Amino acid sequence: MKHAVLFLAYKNIHHLFDYISILDDDFLFYIHIDKKSAVSSDIIEALSQKKNVVFLSRKYTVNWGGLNLLKAILHLAGEAVKNREVGYIHTMSGQDLPIKSSREIKEFFERNDGKQFIEYFPLPSSRWTDGGLDRLNYFNPYDTFDRKTRMGKKLINATVRFQRFFGIKRKPFDLFPTLYGGSVWWSLSSSCVQYVLDEIRNNPAILKRLRYTLCAEEILVQTLLMHSPYRTSIVGNTLTLVLWEYRNGNSPATLDKSDFSTLQKSPKLFARRFDYPASRDLVSLIKKELLHKEHSNSYLS
Structure with missing residues (x-):
């Protein structure tokens, strides 16, 4: 069984080289680099020359919260399912890293073959501001304006406030009886991902309605799968460890060397968030x- 890793990256591109170097040849990498990221042609060429990098794209300009993030995932997934050897597909950001060896990851999925690892919960939910439905009920122009800039954030906030003030709401998302949300970081079987792609292709109204939806990538896959034959095989959690606290300037926490013991003890397979320079020593320890472990396993076998 091969594994496809769908990478969504926009900065710290060198981190991808660390990730790729940790895993063996059974892990194939499909990478989307934000079109607006300042990445040199030399780096792009070096990445493309890695034997495990199967596909590399810069198709979309990806703003936080915008629909293009979901489109980038679907773009990569469409390439990954073409390989019949791929058993599982994993979504990762450029701030993730495995915390288990290649052998441990592969053995986990051999034991759990056919299970789908994705977090889900029905909407509205107390986990999200205003239950999460405001993501769909208002026009959220995150693809139009970049929330990471001061002006972009002001324009987005002003647009939403205007709609609230005048009572403007979008038509209900009534394509499904119940909507579900959850983390965008999932591990799904190739057949399950193919089902998602087929449903979107056969019903273009789904993506059309998700335009101007805040973080649609945290709603679409969960909703489709919870109304599918795969519902009974879903394990309702993610395999990525995230520390939901404010540390090193970010929430969730940017991990550092002090987290090494926590990562070692965790049953999770992956972790985030790694950023530099705070995570540099931790990444070295994990590698x-x-x-x-890989060397020892190879020697013993």
Whole structure:
């Protein structure tokens, strides 16, 4: 069984090289780099020369919260399902890293073959502001304006406030009896991902309605799968460890060397968020441990 890793990256591109170096040849990488990211042609060429990098694209300009993030995932997924050897497909950001060795990850999915690892909960939910439905009920222009800029954030906030003030709401998202939300970081079987792609292709109204929806990538896959034959095989959690606290300037926390013991003890397979310079020493420790495990396993076999 091969594994496809769908990478969504926009900065710290060198981190992808660390990720790729940790895993063996059974892991194939499909990478989308934000079109607006300042990445040199030399880096792009070096990435494309990695034997495990199967597909590399810069098709979309990706703003946080915009629909283009979901489109980038679907773009990569469409390439991954073409390989019949791929058993599982994993979504990752450029701030993720495996915390288990290649062998441990593969053995986990051999034991759990056919299960779908994706977080889900019905909407509205107390986990999200205003239950999460405001993501769909108002026009959220995150693809038009970049929330990461001061002016972009002001324009987005002003647009939503205007709609609230005048009582403007979009038509209800009534394509499904119940909507579901959850993390965008999932591990799904190739057949399950193919089902999602087929449903979107056969019903273009779904993506059309998701335009101007805030973080649609945290709603679409969960909703489709919870109304599918795959519902009974879903394990309702993610395999990525995230520490939901404010540390090193971010929430969720940017991980650092002090988290190494926590990562070692965790049953999760992956972790985030890694950012530099705070995570540099931690990444070195993880690489050293996992590559040592791989070497030891290879020697013993």
